[in-house]
Amino acid sequence: MSGYFDHIDTIKFEGVDSDNPLAFKYYDAKKKVLGKTIEEHLRVAVCYWHNFCWDGHDIFGAGTFERPWLQGNNDQAAAEAKLDAAFSFFEKLGQPFFCFHDVDIMADASTPKEHVENLAAIVDKIEAKMDASTTKLLWGTANMFSHPRFMAGASTNPNPDVAAFAALQVKHAMEATHRLGGAGYVFWGGREGYDTILNTNVGHEMNQLGRFLNMAVEHKHKIGFKGDLWIEPKPHEPTKHQYDRDVGTVYGFLKEHGLENEIGVNIEPNHATLAGNAFEHEIEMANAFGIFGSIDFNRGDPQNGWDTDQFPNDLRENTMALYYILKGGGFKNGGANFDAKVRRQSSDAEDLFHAHIGGMDLLARALMNAAEMIENDKLQAFKDDRYAEWHKGMGKQMMDGNATLDDMANYCLEENTSPAPISGRQEYLENIVTYVVK
Template identity: 30%
Template structure:
C-alpha cells in the first residue's frame, strides 16, 4: 500500500493545520459525534472509481490526455486494469475511506466476445475480493456500464433493437452476481443514452415500458441470488444531444410508481445535475427525500466558470449544508452514502492532486454536517417553517391536511372569510438565518 503514492501517508485530522497544509483534514474527523452519530456514519464517503482513476485529463474537444500516472499506460490490457485497481485501493486506504464505487467496465475491459468479457470480469472481481479482505474496503455501489460501448449508442433498456436490450440484461445479470460477491451495499442504474434525439424515431411509452421490464427482471434476479443491496437509479438531466427519460427525480419516481417498482428502487442523486436544469443545487435531493426515495448522493460540484461541468470536486459549503440538512432531517442514508464524484482539473497533473481534491470535498461536507446539526438542534428553522404553515393546524387547513375537505367546504370558507390577507414569504429572513449557520459570527 505504498507503491503508487510514495511520500503520502494516511491522511490525518488536524484542525489546527495552516493554509498550506492541504494533505490533512481540517474538518473531517471520522470519530467525532455529530447529532448522535459519528461523522463517518453520517457521510459514508466512497471514492468514485471512474472519475478518480479513469479520467486522465482529456478534453472532449480541445485536448488529449494530460495526466500521466505510474499505474496507467492507457491500454485495455488486464495488467493495466490490475495496476489501476492496486492504485485505487492504496488511495482509499491512505485517504481513510472505507468504500469505493465502481462499474463492471471500470473494473475489467471488454473482450472479443461476451464470454471473454466475463472471463476478464471474473478475474478482476477475484482480485478486488482479495484486496477487500486485506483492507476492509468494499463497494458502496456497483454498476453495469450500459452506455460506453458503441452497441449502446441508441440506449440500452430503451434500445429499439431487442438484441441490444438482451445484451444489456445479460450484462446486468453478471454485474449483480459481481455485486453480491463483493458485498456491495447498493447497485446503481445510470442510463444517459436512454432517451430520444427525435420523436420521429421513438415510441416513448414503449421505450419506458422496456426499461421498466429490465428493472423488474433485475429486482427478480437480485432476490433469486440473495443479493441484499439496495437497487438505485441515477437520474440525468437532458443535454442538447438527447432527452433522457429519467431526466430528474420526479420523472424517475413517476416511472417507477407507474410500473409498480417504487418499493424496490430508490434514487442516487447528483445535486450538481439540478444546476444544469436551472434549479437549486439541493432540489432533487429534497424531492427524493420527500417521497422516501433517497438512497445515495454524489458529493460533487459544478462551477460557473466551467459551463455545464458537474464532475468537479465539491467546495461550496453553503450548497453542501443544504444537502446535509435534508439528510439529517430524514435520519441519514441507511446503507447509502456520499460518492466523491469530483474530478481534479485537467491542469492538476500530479498524483497528490487527487488527494487534494478528495480532501477538499470531504472537508466541505464535514463542515456542512456540523452546520446542519446546529440548524436542526437550535430549532429556529423548524419554528419558522411551522409558522408559515400555521393555518393548516386547525379548521379548514386541518381538513385539507387530513384529506377530508371538499370544494363545497372551501367555497363556504371563502364566503365567510372573504379575500385572503397577503402573507410575506420572509425569503430574506430565511436566507439570513441560513447564513448565520454557514458563516457563524465571530465569537
C-alpha cells in the same frame, strides 16, 4: 502500481491550525455529531472511474496525467495494476468506501463470454483486496453508455439484442456488487433517452425501460441482494433528452411501472443544475417521495452548460444539502460518493489527494453546520408555524378527506373575508443560514 503513491504519507486529521496541505482540517472521522461519528454520517466513497480510469483526455486533446497503470492495453495485468493503485489510494486517504462501473475494474472484452470471464477474474482480486482492507463497497453499476453498441441506448435501444447485452451486464454487475458486500446498486442511464424524436418511439422506449428495471428488481430478489437499488437522474448529455431527467420525473416513472417501493435515487448536484433545479430541491423531492438513497457530490461550472464533475467547494450549498439529508433521516445504505475529477492541468498524484481532502473537509464543515441548524431548528419552527392552520379546522377536515369542495366553498362564504397575505420572510430565513455557515 501501489508505488505510485509511496511518496505521500497517510492523510491524518490535524485540525484547522495545521498548514499541511495533505492533512484534514475538519474531517475528524471519529468526532461525534448528533450522536454519530462524521465517518458514519457521511459514508464517503472514492469513485473508480474518474480517479483510476481517466488519463485527463477530453474531446479536444490527449491525456495529461501520468497514470502508469493506464499505459498500453487494458488486459488483466493492467486491471490488476489499476486495482493495486486504487487500494493504495484508499489506504492513504483512510477512505471507508469506493464505487465502480463494471468496465472500470475489468480487462477489456470483445465478446459477451469474455466480458463475464474478465469481470469474474477481477472480482476475485477485489475480494482479496477488501479482505485485507477496511475499505468497503458503497455501490456498483454497469457502464452501458461508452461502447458504440449503446449509441442508441441500452434497455431503450431499438434493437433488442442490445438490450440483451445490457441485461448481461446488469446481471453480472449486480451479482458482483452483491458478492463484494455493496450497500447499493445504481442504474445510470447515460443514453436512455433520445437525440431526436424523428427516429424515436418514446412510449415504446419508456415501456422497455420499465420492463427492464422490473427484471432487474426480480433478479435482485432472486439472488438475495439486500442492498438498495437507485436510479441517478440526469436531464441530458450525452443525449438531448433522458427519461430520468430529475427526481420528480423518476418518481412518476417508478409509479407508472410499480417500482416506487423498490427503487430510489442517487442524486448528483451537477445533474440537478443541468435540469434547472437546485441541489437541495432534488434532495427534498426525494425525501417527500420517500425515495432518497445516495449522493454523488460534485459541482458544475455556471459558465459551462455540461457535466464538468468538479469537486464540491460551495459551503453554503452543501450545508443546506446536509441539512435536508439529516432532516430526512440521513444516509442509510447510501453515502457521499465524489463523482468528481481533478482538472486536466492538475496532473500530479498529489492533486488526487488535494481534491479529496478538500471535498471531505467541506462535507465535514457542512455536516457540523447542518447539525447546528437542526439543534436550534429555526427553519423548521418557522415552517411549523406557517402551516399550523392545516392541523385544525377546515384545513384539517380537507386533508383528512372529511370536506367536499362544497364544504370548502361554503366555509369561505360563511367567513366572508378575503384571507390577508402573510409574509414568507425569505430574507430572514436566508439570514439564518448565513449566520450558521462558517
